[in-house]
Amino acid sequence: MEFCAQHWQGIENIVHTREVQINKLGRNAVMLPLLCEAQSRAGDSALFVEVGSSIGLSLLWPWLTAQYSTGSRIDGCFSEGRVVCDCRIAGNPTLPLSGIGPKPVRLVGIEVDSLSADNEDDVAWLRALVAPNDDFGRSELERGLELLSQHRPEILAGCVLDRLEDVIAAMPANQPLIVYHCMTLLHLIEADKLAAWRRLLRQVAHSRPVVEAYVAWEEGSPSATLWPVEVRIREWHRSGQDSELVGWTDPSADGSLLQFREKRP
Secondary structure (H helix, E strand, O other), rough: OOHHOOOOOHHHHHHHHOOOOOOOOHHHHHHHHHHHHHHHHHHHHHEEEEOOOOOHHOOOOHHEEEEEOOEEEEEEOOOOOOEEEEEEOOOOOOOOOOEEEOOOOOOEEEEEEOOOOHHHHHHHHHHHHHOOHHHHHHHHHHHHHHHHHOHHHOEEEEEEEHHHHHHHOOOOOOEEEEEEEEEHHHHHOOOOHHHHHHHHHHOOOOOOOOEEEEEEEEEOOOOOOOOOEEEEEEEEEEOEEEEEEEEOOOOOOOOOOEEEOOOOO
């Protein structure tokens, strides 16, 4: 508190020019089964787009291994098993939790306020967003930054409504599109862009398979502390969309838990 009081003016200047862009390496362990399922629905040779990429930790899944409490694992297509994210499974899995992850034709992120692992101020900002007593979160961030020093995911700066159209314009006809995001839906809601986002995906689905995989607060009351963090897959088509609730993850969405929803007969 004393430090904050002494440096308040500088802190205030920083927080007024920055967005809260918490990025967690462990989220890849929750996303990998979703991305495998998304590819099985959309088809091979898909283009993968992450919305709200922050510094790019959730674009690293091709180089990661997700290890699950069931004893199974999913290896990223370029993973050599050196970087492992652990995830506890609750309930009966309704998605495969073993095998090799998708091999994207192109993997790109979109971030309205892009960050770079090469920028010391950007890295310092992400470190500042880790809670003081969160040693695990701090170590995971450092692991992710180390991986980013070896791999440089493609991240486009700008509004997703504009940049996604740019990406689609460069795609071959009929190539499947898989979009994914983690804890980004709230930002679209706050910016009053959710309706436009969904119109765009429906429009794109007129000409190619489109599958959306995401982790987000249940729509309705995202500010509630214990509001469910849902894990969903949504298939888009000409007449609308079909959404499936796969299950839930922990409130912090750090990737440490994937609780599957019980399948109804």
